[in-house]
Amino acid sequence: MSRNIPERSHRRAGLVARAARERFHHPDFDARGTQGWKSIEAEGKLPESGWRKEQQWALDMGLPGSESIVDKSIPTFARGELPHFAGINTFLKAPYVENVRDVGKYDAAVIGIPFDSGTTYRPGTRFGPQGIRRISALYTPYNYELGVDLREQMTLCDAGDVFTIPANLEKSFDQITKGVSHVASSGALPIMLGGDHSIGFPCVRGIADVTSKRIGIIHFDRHIDIQEKDLDERMHTTPWYWATNLPNVSATNLVQLGIGGWQVPRYGVAEARKRGTNVLTIADIEQMGLEKAAEIALELAWKDTDAVYISFDVDSLDCGFVPGTGWPEPGGFLPREALKLLGLVTAPGICGLEVVEVSPPYDTSDITALFGVRVVVEALGSMVAHGNLGKHKSIIDKPASF
Numbered sequence: 001m002s003r004n005i006p007e008r009s010h011r012r013a014g015l016v017a018r019a020a021r022e023r024f025h026h027p028d029f030d031a032r033g034t035q036g037w038k039s040i041e042a043e044g045k046l047p048e049s050g051w052r053k054e055q056q057w058a059l060d061m062g063l064p065g066s067e068s069i070v071d072k073s074i075p076t077f078a079r080g081e082l083p084h085f086a087g088i089n090t091f092l093k094a095p096y097v098e099n100v101r102d103v104g105k106y107d108a109a110v111i112g113i114p115f116d117s118g119t120t121y122r123p124g125t126r127f128g129p130q131g132i133r134r135i136s137a138l139y140t141p142y143n144y145e146l147g148v149d150l151r152e153q154m155t156l157c158d159a160g161d162v163f164t165i166p167a168n169l170e171k172s173f174d175q176i177t178k179g180v181s182h183v184a185s186s187g188a189l190p191i192m193l194g195g196d197h198s199i200g201f202p203c204v205r206g207i208a209d210v211t212s213k214r215i216g217i218i219h220f221d222r223h224i225d226i227q228e229k230d231l232d233e234r235m236h237t238t239p240w241y242w243a244t245n246l247p248n249v250s251a252t253n254l255v256q257l258g259i260g261g262w263q264v265p266r267y268g269v270a271e272a273r274k275r276g277t278n279v280l281t282i283a284d285i286e287q288m289g290l291e292k293a294a295e296i297a298l299e300l301a302w303k304d305t306d307a308v309y310i311s312f313d314v315d316s317l318d319c320g321f322v323p324g325t326g327w328p329e330p331g332g333f334l335p336r337e338a339l340k341l342l343g344l345v346t347a348p349g350i351c352g353l354e355v356v357e358v359s360p361p362y363d364t365s366d367i368t369a370l371f372g373v374r375v376v377v378e379a380l381g382s383m384v385a386h387g388n389l390g391k392h393k394s395i396i397d398k399p400a401s402f
């Protein structure tokens with residue numbers, strides 16, 4: 001409370017200082033109503049058998065620690081989550097699935113797509129999967145506010161990278177589609193680490209190919225990315241032109257969040273108008289609020305569709321938060337806005353997720369890559385919290401056989 005003149009006069013009168021008393025006088029405040037308290041309570045209800053299993057596995061694989069180590073759960077060779085600075089990095093130190101035929105044993109599979117040949121300005125996103133994996137080592141599988149522990153409540157693997165062909169967009173697209181189709185067919189949720197945004201088309205095609213059902217897309221970006229070609233090729237400015245040409249993907253189910261600024265090509269805008277995509281700018285979202293924006297996005301993406309795909313371009317954030325990206329633009333989302341919106345739109349379940357345009361060579365202190373990690377764990381955490389991870393399996397009715 002403010003220290004105003006009457007309080008001072010009380011003090012002079014020899015009364016107990018009101019400021020000191022009133023600081024603790026909030027009759028409406030119920031600590032147990034806060035998220036902080038509820039989260040503390042919720043943690044106590046989470047199992048820890050996954051963690052115990054990992055510790056035992058670490059001892060079995062890495063040898064029990066030396067005599068002087070008091071904590072007998074510590075192995076000689078680092079295995080699993082700890083220490084965060086050690087180990088061979090997969091995404092979130094999830095098991096590396098060397099034989100990709102085994103991905104179906106997991107609820108979700110991370111696929112690296114190291115590809116930046118669709119870039120029209122800054123390159124470097126071919127190092128995106130490595131950069132994201134490396135800083136993902138910083139994370140635990142537990143989220144305090146959501147009260148979820150991914151290690152206890154789901155299984156995740158890292159399928160490694162798709163073999164892309166830097167000199168050839170089309171061959172790379174075919175490789176990416178085949179890889180995504182394989183993972184989607186296995187039943188594991190495909191999570192793609194880009195890579196520039198040109199991968200949006202082959203990734204969606206990979207899922208659309210293995211289902212007769214219709215797919216909506218929620219796209220976070222500053223850029224509209226729906227022109228037919230750029231520099232005579234299907235570059236990272238074009239994915240939604242091609243994706244919404246697929247027979248079971250409609251532009252009217254494409255919801256584009258955060259578009260704006262001075263880097264949106266007019267050809268793309270004309271195409272969006274022609275096809276009837278749905279755009280909410282930062283100003284639109286700010287005005288209506290995040291909850292309403294999420295409701296509208298879900299309504300449009302799920303209208304007459306059976307699943308929704310999420311494409312998250314990290315440049316949808318204000319460039320101050322994502323220096324390591326291909327086309328930085330001021331005025332985008334704040335990180336906490338984007339995370340909240342992402343959590344809301346992934347809550348009902350999704351059929352795939354891509355996080356694109358992380359360019360480690362331009363990054364500072366890993367912050368762009370770190371946000372890339374956060375996009376993935378936020379989506380998984382939200383689906384786990386709402387019990388909707390795995391719902392996408394029901395749409396796979398034309399599994400790819402390789």
Ligand SMILES: [Mn+2]
Pocket residue numbers: 197221222223313315316327357
């Ligand atoms: Mn973009």
